[in-house]
Amino acid sequence: MAPHSAGLLLFRRRGVGFEVLLGHMGGPFWARRESAAWSVPKGEYGPGEEAQAAARREFEEEFGHPVPDGAWVALGESRQAGGKTVTVWAVETDLDPAAAQPGTFTMEWPRGSGVQREFPEVDRFAWCAPEVAAERLVKGQRVFVDRLRDRLTGGQDPAAHDDGA
Template sequence: MTPRDPARRSAGLLLFRHRGSGFEVLIGHMGGPFWARRESAAWSVPKGEYDPAEGAEAAARREFEEEFGHPVPDGAWLSLGESRQAGGKTVTVWAVEGDLDPAEAVPGTFTMEWPRGSGVRQEFPEIDRFAWCTPETAAERLVKGQRIFLDRLRERLSGGQVPAVHDGGA
């Protein structure tokens, strides 16, 4: 797959927890110099690209564990469906109920040349911090193309629909 390949696919997990009469979601602030001073539209569902041979469910589990540094909580996976992003990538997301401590995250890292053109390679966390957010705060923070998953989760939870039991490919 090339960077501009319209067949690019990504999968992720949106962790949620009930709080009072509402809920919160766990999202991550994207790491690296491009995102360092940004807050609005600089957060993401833990997700990543995958090869079709791997499968979306396995990729969602792998990406969550790579980016958060801990296993996915046990529980049913609630499908939030797919969305085609502005750049052409198709993203598939599931929601899982759980209550992890953001302070315990041990994110994976990536290496890139920084500053650009310097010849110096530096390592950065894929996600530099995680936070539990209300749906309203998450909508402000999430990149635009992922907000639809928050809306879908809100609809599913407010409708009282129980997630189908699904182990996420474990």
């Protein structure tokens, strides 16, 4: 069975638009990359765990704080290029990315050296407008920002709104 991941896409409204909170993936592979190197806080779960519980757990591990209060808006699933199915919810909130205290992982680095080093799962978080998120997010997660935009605007592009003025 292909792996499953679940995550939370936090958002805040700004004027006629919105911003989403993304995390830059930690570790040496992602260190010098910006484009397609950011992610929704998410992680894998197995058959004994509910997707929503996994999304909550992964947010807390990656951001280092409990999930903010707010209604969870289902953004559905997306099958990633590697075969993983990702399920995401959106939660409206406004928190300070500098407050993050990310969890860590250990890996051999440099490869083949026999030296184990610890790296943050996410090395920084930032609020991004949808256009910026489209560039920063790994390709398979961009659909969730589009779905959130559709939910918030009823399918209308707020930038294209003409009130006749």
